Amino acid sequence: MTTTSIRTCPLCEATCGLELTLDGGSVKVIRGDQDDVFSHGFICPKGTTLGRLHEDPDRLRQPLIKRNGEFVEVTWDEAIAVAGAGIRRIMDEHGAPSLAAYVGNPNVHNLAGSLYLRPLLKALGSPNVFSASTVDQMPKHVSSGAMFGNPDLIPVPDIDRTDYLLMLGADPYESNGSLATAPDWPGRMQAIQGRGGKIVSVDPRKSKTAKASDEHIFIKPGTDAAWLAALVTAVLEAGGPDLPDFMTGLAEAKAALAIFTPESVAAATGISGDITRRIAAEFATAPRAVAYGRMGTHTTEFGTLASWLADLLNAVSGNLDVPGGAMFPLAAIVTPKTQPGGRGFQTGRYRSRVGDYPEVRGEMPSAALVDEIETPGAGQVRALLVVGGNPARSIPDSGRVEAALDRLEFMVAVDPYLSETARHADVVLPPPSVLERAHFDVAFTSLMVRNTVNYSPPTFEKPEDHLSEWEILLGLAAAIQGTDLSIDQMDEAGAAALLAKALTNPASPAFGTDQVIAWDQVSRFTGPQRILDIRLRTGPYGDGFGNNPDGLSLQRLIDHPHGVDLGALEPGLPLASNNPDGLVHLAPSQFLADLPRLAKILEGSSDTFVLVGRRQLRSNNSWMHNIEVLVKGKERCTLLMHPADADSLGVAAGESVSVRSDAGEIRVPVELSDDMMPGVVSLPHGWGHDDPEARLTVAARRPGVNSNLLSNRTAIDPLSGNARLNGIPVELARVS
Numbered sequence: 001m002t003t004t005s006i007r008t009c010p011l012c013e014a015t016c017g018l019e020l021t022l023d024g025g026s027v028k029v030i031r032g033d034q035d036d037v038f039s040h041g042f043i044c045p046k047g048t049t050l051g052r053l054h055e056d057p058d059r060l061r062q063p064l065i066k067r068n069g070e071f072v073e074v075t076w077d078e079a080i081a082v083a084g085a086g087i088r089r090i091m092d093e094h095g096a097p098s099l100a101a102y103v104g105n106p107n108v109h110n111l112a113g114s115l116y117l118r119p120l121l122k123a124l125g126s127p128n129v130f131s132a133s134t135v136d137q138m139p140k141h142v143s144s145g146a147m148f149g150n151p152d153l154i155p156v157p158d159i160d161r162t163d164y165l166l167m168l169g170a171d172p173y174e175s176n177g178s179l180a181t182a183p184d185w186p187g188r189m190q191a192i193q194g195r196g197g198k199i200v201s202v203d204p205r206k207s208k209t210a211k212a213s214d215e216h217i218f219i220k221p222g223t224d225a226a227w228l229a230a231l232v233t234a235v236l237e238a239g240g241p242d243l244p245d246f247m248t249g250l251a252e253a254k255a256a257l258a259i260f261t262p263e264s265v266a267a268a269t270g271i272s273g274d275i276t277r278r279i280a281a282e283f284a285t286a287p288r289a290v291a292y293g294r295m296g297t298h299t300t301e302f303g304t305l306a307s308w309l310a311d312l313l314n315a316v317s318g319n320l321d322v323p324g325g326a327m328f329p330l331a332a333i334v335t336p337k338t339q340p341g342g343r344g345f346q347t348g349r350y351r352s353r354v355g356d357y358p359e360v361r362g363e364m365p366s367a368a369l370v371d372e373i374e375t376p377g378a379g380q381v382r383a384l385l386v387v388g389g390n391p392a393r394s395i396p397d398s399g400r401v402e403a404a405l406d407r408l409e410f411m412v413a414v415d416p417y418l419s420e421t422a423r424h425a426d427v428v429l430p431p432p433s434v435l436e437r438a439h440f441d442v443a444f445t446s447l448m449v450r451n452t453v454n455y456s457p458p459t460f461e462k463p464e465d466h467l468s469e470w471e472i473l474l475g476l477a478a479a480i481q482g483t484d485l486s487i488d489q490m491d492e493a494g495a496a497a498l499l500a501k502a503l504t505n506p507a508s509p510a511f512g513t514d515q516v517i518a519w520d521q522v523s524r525f526t527g528p529q530r531i532l533d534i535r536l537r538t539g540p541y542g543d544g545f546g547n548n549p550d551g552l553s554l555q556r557l558i559d560h561p562h563g564v565d566l567g568a569l570e571p572g573l574p575l576a577s578n579n580p581d582g583l584v585h586l587a588p589s590q591f592l593a594d595l596p597r598l599a600k601i602l603e604g605s606s607d608t609f610v611l612v613g614r615r616q617l618r619s620n621n622s623w624m625h626n627i628e629v630l631v632k633g634k635e636r637c638t639l640l641m642h643p644a645d646a647d648s649l650g651v652a653a654g655e656s657v658s659v660r661s662d663a664g665e666i667r668v669p670v671e672l673s674d675d676m677m678p679g680v681v682s683l684p685h686g687w688g689h690d691d692p693e694a695r696l697t698v699a700a701r702r703p704g705v706n707s708n709l710l711s712n713r714t715a716i717d718p719l720s721g722n723a724r725l726n727g728i729p730v731e732l733a734r735v736s
């Protein structure tokens with residue numbers, strides 16, 4: 001007998017609705033959910049593989065402990081006890097700074113990881129927290145924090161209403177969008193063109209997205225910030241609209257950017273002054289326009305400046321916080337506000353032991369992890385906790401990462417696979433499969449291009465002898481703290497504290513509700529579902545425990561499996577600003593102080609080749625390479641190169657070249673393409689599955705090469721600590 005399950009895909013930021021046809025405990029077919037209020041049936045190849053992920057024989061079903069160099073299966077009680085004891089031993093002998101945590105990207109794609117990492121990191125008590133954020137989007141957090149007072153208040157392109165979409169370093173046809181949650185980017189882009197709008201893609205590669213755009217402009221890698229600065233200057237020279245009173249710093253920004261003119265940046269960017277002035281004029285005069293910069297702009301040495309300048313361009317052209325421009329979603333689970341202002345945002349509250357890097361959002365640069373492990377002295381990292389991450393492949397200077405992991409005295413990994421990272425651990429704790437847990441996109445509800453909310457209950461019940469992911473994380477926290485409280489007691493205490501705080505917020509629909517009455521309504525749930533119910537009921541659309549009967553609760557989402565549409569984005573400033581003065585700061589002093597560093601690129605450029613990454617629809621970093629249907633076919637881990645560059649090296653298609661940087665060297669087959677800007681080569685991120693001790697059977701047959709062997713751990717954006725993964729100078733040579 002077949003049944004149907006409706007759930008949201010957890011594999012990327014698009015949050016597409018899926019319809020799963022089940023036969024007992026197996027998945028027969030996965031289609032797009034035609035009735036999903038946001039995705040309307042759109043699906044990509046990754047979404048069809050949830051059943052294969054669930055059934056993958058390489059996926060771990062029991063916790064592992066390493067004994068005499070070999071992994072053995074043990075009970076959950078033993079595994080968590082050994083993990084806690086090992087971490088406490090290092091803490092007792094060397095102090096909390098000798099501990100470190102690395103948090104991977106998958107945590108933001110699941111409910112438990114989003115809600116229960118904080119108590120675990122608090123139990124660890126170490127300043128050494130690293131995450132995938134500093135190989136991805138940290139520049140956007142820093143620029144948003146400085147401008148709007150909140151690093152998570154990120155404006156997204158209102159693509160459903162814009163007339164002019166300017167994209168830099170973004171390839172949503174392949175990535176499905178990033179820091180702008182929207183299923184079916186291709187359809188939404190076609191709709192812009194269908195209503196007479198224009199799309200301009202600026203990229204050193206003519207990607208699939210660029211080919212679908214109305215205009216593609218080549219740009220030299222790493223110069224996006226300079227070009228955006230020139231666009232801002234050109235818009236301001238033309239006059240620009242009057243800005244609202246809650247925006248401050250325009251005069252300071254204009255003066256600081258004056259040296260970046262369309263003509264002065266032309267040689268550095270490869271874009272003529274005439275083209276830059278034309279784009280600036282088109283952008284400024286379009287009825288509704290928005291600039292959107294993503295991975296290719298953030299993972300450079302000027303990532304934070306590029307992020308700031310994209311939003312500054314939106315602001316000075318009158319396209320910030322207006323329909324069709326860059327707008328702020330209002331998520332169903334945010335804490336409502338009554339007035340603008342707050343504590344604001346700062347970085348550098350403490351600094352790293354090695355490298356003297358400033359803290360950003362409670363994190364250190366992931367590129368600094370190796371040095372913290374290798375460098376002797378007080379505070380040397382001796383134990384590492386990795387949750388849902390693969391730093392052996394995902395952080396810079398990978399040639400040194402594995403050796404550093406082997407130097408650790410103790411390591412714990414929460415991972416469904418024995419990955420290239422997890423295989424170094426002393427204890428491996430596997431979470432349930434994606435179909436055995438509830439799903440809600442905590443982070444992406446704040447990045448959606450239309451306010452929407454979906455909840456997915458588990459498709460399958462997890463095995464009785466398996467812990468849920470939230471139980472694993474809380475169990476680890478309890479074991480590290482040595483508390484006598486049970487997992488359920490810790491969870492109940494945390495939920496009660498959250499509820500008590502929410503009921504005292506005057507802006508909440510639940511303000512003034514008796515806590516006993518409210519607790520009685522949420523107590524039917526446990527774990528992350530209870531926390532989610534509290535946040536939904538007390539959020540801006542919440543039912544307020546009966547005060548707003550038509551509002552949101554977890555039960556309402558359960559009753560609406562295809563989601564609840566909360567409407568188009570609406571202007572939110574100045575209320576949304578969390579700066580103490582309640583204003584939007586267009587010219588943060590730390591950004592102005594960094595402009596002389598950017599100005600140096602105007603002096604000239606090197607003749608060496610430059611390496612950039614590229615996204616692939618069937619891949620998500622290093623996650624999806626163990627699924628045969630996603631990796632079969634032609635080789636995907638290739639070095640894209642312009643034919644003229646190949647001729648100069650005497651290289652033919654399919655032959656291999658050595659690629660050398662100041663960090664390392666790889667050998668990779670060449671793929672020729674006129675889509676590449678001459679002098680620029682492109683290699684995808686996340687490959688290199690050649691570790692014989694990892695248990696990734698399918699991935700090992702098509703290992704590819706690890707691009708992070710070429711990224712230097714010291715080449716980072718000083719404002720955000722983000723790694724430079726794009727714009728890497730390299731030397732190429734034919735391999736005989």
